[in-house]
Amino acid sequence: MSSRPSAFDILMSNALSASKKSPSSFSYRKKCGRAADRITAAHEGLELGIGDASIIKALAEAFGRTEALVKNQFKEKGDLGLVAQTSRSSQSMMRKPDPLTVAKVFYAFRLIAKESGKDSQEKKRNCIKSLLVAATDCEPQYLTCLLQDTIFPALLKDGMWDIPKTCCFTLGVRIEPMLTKPTKGVGEIVNKFPDIKFVCDYKYDRERAQVHYMDNDSVEIYSWDAEQNTEEFPDVVAAVARLKKSHVKSFVLDCAWQKTSQNVDVKDIKVDVCTFTFDVLYLNGQPLILEQLNVHKEWPHDSFEEEPRFFQFAVTLKSNDIEEIQKFLDAAVSASCEDYMDNIGDTFDLVPFAAFHGHGKWTGVYGAFLLACYDCNNEEFQSICKIGSGFSEAKLEELSASLHSRVIPKPKPSYVFGETLDPDVWFEPSEVCEVKAADLTISPCSSCNSWGHGSC
Known part of the structure; x- marks a missing residue:
């Protein structure tokens, strides 16, 4: 769903309806938690610890497919949830599984989050497989979205009227800092x-x-x-x-x-x-x-x-x-205070030398580009930042089309980038983008300056 107001209206309607029917029920509380992408409070430090690779492997094993096929479908559709839904709809079942409940799914998610140590990833995948095998109709799609943490906060535990009672400052529980907005002066x-x-x-x-x-x-x-x-x-x-x-x-x-x-x-x-x-x-x-x-x-x-x-x-x-x-x-x-700059003063001329495949509404085009600056002294293209915003749909399609013919099988020896960066495709240097930035910060994964850190 691309419309944020529409998504908010649906979630708000669901929250109001559920809170009136069963405001104190276990299932409703857990619905709120999962809609907020949480299985516990943030300060408890319990996370699912599941990446796309583990979900892809679990989907392949649960629905009798190869990992290569699942990866190709993910690349085509841009959404693992849709891949899961398609895989389930094309698979026949000898016996209808017992229905999944909110409590059952929440309990399974907590087991996944608590797994650690030797063979923990395999145990997590087995737990995911059991959920996927039992899922019917549209459930595989939304289970996968929950595992990916792509459903955003929208519901509250006891309804908006009890916020002052339930969302109070508790000593020993960290409170979220207020977000800030940078300004030009x-x-x-x-x-x-x-x-x-x-x-x-x-x-x-x-x-x-x-x-x-x-x-x-x-x-x-x-x-x-x-x-x-x-x-x-x-x-x-x-x-x-x-x-x-x-x-x-x-x-x-x-x-x-x-x-x-x-x-x-x-x-x-x-x-x-x-x-x-x-x-x-x-x-x-x-x-x-x-x-x-x-x-x-x-x-x-x-x-x-x-x-x-x-x-x-x-x-x-x-x-x-x-x-x-x-x-x-x-x-x-x-005094060299952090993030204080009078202004950057000019734009940057940067070369797109790698890209990441787009997902969701950006399926079929590149969703983000890795940009580099050229070091004349060392004759190197050094990564400076990843950019994925500020493009119109038409411009993104145009840039993706023009770079598609410039894809090369691997990075050139003159490409310098952080080890943690893993783009989907690499390009022959062919275009220059004029990039306007709000500020500069030290990056652990880019490499465009002399002491081993970059700006992004």
């Missing part, structure tokens, strides 16, 4: 919100996190990806416990500290990290997120002692003066 913000006082923070090039301090003095640290990583930062745990003021019994901090390399053993940590605190989201049993921002931004200073190199307050400005805000932004740029 201070003037653009002031024009959108005239006569408003702004709160401005430095955005440190560090790892953002939430620190939850409980009434029993235990501490939980969550990354922005909802990962619980308390054990990696014993120095942070010690610092917040030592520097909180005596009247503080429990809290949640929105903070950041310098990024560390992945897979670092705790015993190898030699240097304490400095925690930069932006905000207190919860204090002594009271959530503060509904308070005015300029009010609860004072809570860090009222609740903690600052200690240089261990625990510091983020550099902050409160102002409605455009010149003062601009000076603050300039200072942040000079």
